[in-house]
Amino acid sequence: MNVLVIGSGAIGIALGASMLSQKANVSFYATKKTAEAMNDGINRIGIFKHLSYKRDEFEVYTSYENIPRNYYDYIFICSKTIANDDISNNLNNNRDILKENTKIIIFQNGFGNDEPYLRFFSKKTVYCARVITGFRRSTRNTSEITVHTAPILIGSLQKQDPQSLKEVSDMINKSGIESGITEDLPRYLWAKMLYNCTLNPLGAILNVTYGKLTENPYTINIMNKLIDEIFNVIQASGYSVEWNTSEEYKEIFYNKLVPDTYEHVSSTSQDIQRKNKTEIDSLTGKVIRLGEEHKIDVSTNKVIYNLIKAIESEF
Template sequence: MNILVIGSGAVGIGLAASMLSQGADISIFARDKTAKAIKENGIKRCGLFTHYEFTSDEVNVYETYEEIPKDTFEYVFITSKTTANDDISKKLNTHRDILKEDFKIIIFQNGFGNDTAYLRFFDKAQVFSARVITGFTRPERHISEVTVYTEPLLIGSLQKQDPSELQPIADMITSSGIQCKLTDEVDKYLWAKMLYNCALNPLGAILDVNYGKLTENEYSKQLMDSIIDEIFDVIKASGYKTLWENSQEYKDIFYSKLVPDTYNHYSSTHQDIKRKIKTEIDSLTGKVIELGEANKVDVGTNKIIYNLIKSIESDF
């Protein structure tokens, strides 16, 4: 099994090590300092579950698509930030001769609708999406640390394609120590993650606080309530479903369980802004706004939050 991992952050390194541990041939597309670190040190997965370490001889690293061998990959794992999807999808299309005839793309990213960029060039039966709520961090450029585990990785299709061909991938990830399952309802689980991320990530970044602090202020709590209410309206109007019947049912578990369990966490959006790099707001709040406007749903609070993040980004 030959897999190309595009995106050499914490998730990409973690999944690459997981698949290597099960005998897959892994190539990682990386750049600059990260490519150098992997070429010198190999890769490592540590933290929760089994620890794995592989030498530089056991993993291929490519810095350009031109150097990748032709007719090689059965699977492509997209583990980059969502801001790279437009470029990655175009490059994969241009260099599709590196892919086997019956290849599959699996998108392991935040947000909703990230398959759209790839569906411009590839058939819907080739493009799948994963829900990842396992926590990965990258203490060094070649190391992925599993820090949090609450539920299995889930792989499915937003285009309602049968994911059963991906069972070997799910089984290998599970055998590496991280539970992974296939689902016919990946949209429900991605919307569940969207509700959590959209309510917390941008607001925590704007106010420069952790998740828990947002729930202790009546004004930020009002904003989160409005964001959640609007997203439920969008889900219903767009013909999607999630795991809760209504916004109040979700808010009950959000404030009593989900946020307390991650009280001290700072969002990836917060981290991006601190590093002065573009955030993934377009695939989070931006997607809510896109679907809201398409279905004539009031998403005024989400628009304000989106515009504030964009205003901050404009200085980067």
């Protein structure tokens, strides 16, 4: 199997190492600084089995022009969502990188990240994954897995059969990270959106861990309103989650989900600390767009969104 990983950050390095452990031929597309760091090899460390690979065991490219043609069976999109327009355009302009049956799998936060790619590629080509695993890049060539809540699930937002992706999920699973395929990916992604959109930006604004947000009555009040609004958007948009009401979700949210990730620092918070643009448009921004489309009150989400944007404007 030949795999191209686009986005050599924490999740890209971890998944690349996972596929290397299963004897796949792995190439990375990376920035020049990251490519230089990867000359010393790559490492997957943290709560699962540690994996390390030397530079002669994988390929690294910094230009699409140098990437082999008609070679890759799978392309993993592991970048931040803000890069999707650029990546999808580059793949379209260099589409001979793909074979006739190449699959693109998007491993990102948010919902609807397949949309930029569907401008150029068919529904049978573009897939997404639900990832509730915490990755942190401790150095440019090292990914640390910090927390794992549920298996990585791979499927389609366009009602395509995910069976062809089973070999990928099996390989990730055998590498030590639980993984599987699903025919109901939107349901699982919206469950993650409920979790992420409630905790991620608010934790970043206040610069606290997920657990700390549940210890203050004021932040609990904000989170309850966020959950209610997101739940209403999910239902109005024709999607579903496994909980019938927002109150049912809050029960597991406060008693199970947050305690399991008490010390986690959100990716939005990490971006802000590094003065990088965040993925807020794929998270809260998506909730707001659907809320406005279906005339649902999303005023609390708008406040959170605007606060993150205000912080970003200083970068």
